[in-house]
Amino acid sequence: MRSHYCGQVTEALLDQDVTLCGWAHRRRDHGGVIFIDLRDREGLVQVVIDPDMPDAFAAAERARNEFVLRVIGRVRHRPEGTENPNLATGAVEVLAREVEILNRADPLPFQLDDEDTSEEVRLRYRYLDLRRPVMQERLRLRTRVISTLRRFLDQHGFLDIETPMLTKATPEGARDYLVPSRTHPGSFFALPQSPQLFKQLLMMAGMDRYYQVVRCFRDEDLRADRQPEFTQLDIETSFMDEQAITDLLEEMIRALFKEVLEVDLPDPFPRMPYETAMQRYGSDKPDLRIPLELTDLSDLMADVDFKVFAAAAQDPLGRVAALRVPDGGRLTRREIDVYTEFVGRYGAKGLAYIKVNDAAAGREGLQAPIVKFLPDAVLAKILTRTGAENGDLIFFGADAAKVVNDALGALRLRVGHDLGLINSAWAPLWVVNFPMFEWDEQERRWNALHHPFTAPRTDDPAEVRANPERCLSRAYDMVLNGTELGGGSVRIHRQEMQSTVFELLGIGPEEARTKFGFLLDALKYGCPPHGGLAFGLDRLVMLMVGASSIRDVMAFPKTQSAACLLTQAPAPVTEAQLRELNIRLRRAP
Numbered sequence: 001m002r003s004h005y006c007g008q009v010t011e012a013l014l015d016q017d018v019t020l021c022g023w024a025h026r027r028r029d030h031g032g033v034i035f036i037d038l039r040d041r042e043g044l045v046q047v048v049i050d051p052d053m054p055d056a057f058a059a060a061e062r063a064r065n066e067f068v069l070r071v072i073g074r075v076r077h078r079p080e081g082t083e084n085p086n087l088a089t090g091a092v093e094v095l096a097r098e099v100e101i102l103n104r105a106d107p108l109p110f111q112l113d114d115e116d117t118s119e120e121v122r123l124r125y126r127y128l129d130l131r132r133p134v135m136q137e138r139l140r141l142r143t144r145v146i147s148t149l150r151r152f153l154d155q156h157g158f159l160d161i162e163t164p165m166l167t168k169a170t171p172e173g174a175r176d177y178l179v180p181s182r183t184h185p186g187s188f189f190a191l192p193q194s195p196q197l198f199k200q201l202l203m204m205a206g207m208d209r210y211y212q213v214v215r216c217f218r219d220e221d222l223r224a225d226r227q228p229e230f231t232q233l234d235i236e237t238s239f240m241d242e243q244a245i246t247d248l249l250e251e252m253i254r255a256l257f258k259e260v261l262e263v264d265l266p267d268p269f270p271r272m273p274y275e276t277a278m279q280r281y282g283s284d285k286p287d288l289r290i291p292l293e294l295t296d297l298s299d300l301m302a303d304v305d306f307k308v309f310a311a312a313a314q315d316p317l318g319r320v321a322a323l324r325v326p327d328g329g330r331l332t333r334r335e336i337d338v339y340t341e342f343v344g345r346y347g348a349k350g351l352a353y354i355k356v357n358d359a360a361a362g363r364e365g366l367q368a369p370i371v372k373f374l375p376d377a378v379l380a381k382i383l384t385r386t387g388a389e390n391g392d393l394i395f396f397g398a399d400a401a402k403v404v405n406d407a408l409g410a411l412r413l414r415v416g417h418d419l420g421l422i423n424s425a426w427a428p429l430w431v432v433n434f435p436m437f438e439w440d441e442q443e444r445r446w447n448a449l450h451h452p453f454t455a456p457r458t459d460d461p462a463e464v465r466a467n468p469e470r471c472l473s474r475a476y477d478m479v480l481n482g483t484e485l486g487g488g489s490v491r492i493h494r495q496e497m498q499s500t501v502f503e504l505l506g507i508g509p510e511e512a513r514t515k516f517g518f519l520l521d522a523l524k525y526g527c528p529p530h531g532g533l534a535f536g537l538d539r540l541v542m543l544m545v546g547a548s549s550i551r552d553v554m555a556f557p558k559t560q561s562a563a564c565l566l567t568q569a570p571a572p573v574t575e576a577q578l579r580e581l582n583i584r585l586r587r588a589p
Contacts, residue, residue: 007043282409
């Protein structure tokens with residue numbers, strides 16, 4: 001039906017006939033001459049319809065925005081002074097001799113170029129929202145990203161292997177989406193949270209190098225970078241340690257950014273131990289573009305009269321830390337109150353601060369209610385340790401270490417963005433040396449910081465049993481601009497170690513056999529050392545296009561309540577369907 005896409009009509013086609021199909025992006029009637037900007041996925045081109053082509057002119061008169069048109073005409077230069085340098089087609093136009101209306105369009109529920117349209121409306125009419133050039137460009141870039149990643153892995157000997165969508169419910173950190181089985185009454189499949197166990201089984205099967213662009217499902221509370229269904233680039237290898245795995249995948253990400261964005265990422269990416277990341281940034285995914293760091297003050301505060309600081313410093317699980325904000329002294333009390341409210345969302349009970357008016361003047365040069373509670377020697381050490389200068393502001397956090405890290409870590413990002421302190425476009429790094437376990441005070445049990453199949457840095461199960469609190473894992477996360485792009489690890493490949501980890505996590509032999517018997521059996525038959533990583537493709541594309549939510553790079557996302565406004569899913573089903581599945585719903589009395 002067409003010879004070219006609209007966005008391909010350039011000066012290279014001058015004086016040639018073209019046949020175009022697309023949507024009427026805009027229609028303008030200039031007193032006898034009609035102009036239509038015709039749009040398709042490749043861009044738009046200006047079409048001119050003169051009255052001396054009566055049939056074409058009559059069709060153009062009936063056309064309205066978003067009508068689907070077919071145009072036949074000749075490419076010519078735009079008149080001098082009317083060129084549009086912002087368009088690839090801006091030097092030319094198409095003089096139409098035929099215009100055919102392929103389909104009409106009712107008035108739209110929103111204008112495609114209206115940036116103030118609510119997300120709810122855009123998701124309700126997602127097929128219209130996807131017509132917007134910005135959305136089409138994002139999905140085109142997403143396609144290029146996936147194609148580039150596939151090509152890299154194909155060239156490095158990886159096999160693209162599919163794993164099941166209907167599988168067994170296993171604990172992987174989130175609630176499963178369950179699917180009732182008609183043929184096995186009372187039993188359920190689970191949609192996979194990840195292909196974790198299957199990709200390990202593929203290594204045990206001798207596949208050596210596997211990858212898959214795979215859909216994953218997690219029934220968890222949503223936020224900007226979470227969806228109930230999302231896409232991963234899942235990767236697993238045999239006979240490679242963590243250094244070899246991370247080196248190869250770092251090379252892949254560098255190649256991706258170079259090919260798709262023409263961006264040169266650092267070579268190599270910096271590596272940072274988990275403990276360092278938490279101490280300096282309060283986060284295991286620090287945004288290194290922001291040149292602000294936390295300074296630990298716990299040792300200075302144990303004996304001060306200010307009980308809030310002293311109690312946190314004396315608590316083995318507590319922390320006192322400072323965040324120096326260069327030139328932060330210009331912040332108003334109202335702005336500081338906003339930040340105080342902000343850190344409250346992370347459990348902080350308040351936000352102490354000191355304004356440094358004159359560092360050389362000692363106590364007299366410092367402005368804050370807490371100054372009177374701190375000795376001169378402590379104040380001097382705070383200024384020295386934080387490197388504070390005149391005009392700076394120092395925020396303080398004092399509480400359980402997790403609260404301090406969460407609150408000051410989030411404040412660091414908020415202040416960095418608010419004050420325009422971001423000093424580079426891209427800042428990747430690897431975070432390594434994660435703890436193997438974290439203690440759940442409420443449940444009084446150990447949890448796996450990553451997942452229960454991550455290998456510890458020791459090969460001795462007895463050492464893991466004896467010192468779980470000091471056990472480090474062979475896990476690694478790739479972080480970019482404060483977002484975790486991917487996480488992975490070397491896996492446990494011996495049955496005794498896997499059983500030991502299950503035991504520490506409170507998974508007894510019977511439960512382990514019920515939930516993971518197939519894995520434990522497979523580990524007995526010559527399992528190779530193996531490891532891998534899964535990249536969040538939606539997050540990766542979100543960062544590359546500069547979007548603020550993964551919903552903006554997915555064709556048909558869900559809302560934050562895990563609903564599809566377009567199809568009205570989830571939705572009730574009929575009683576007959578439920579009876580087929582042997583499900584009976586309790587009715588309210």
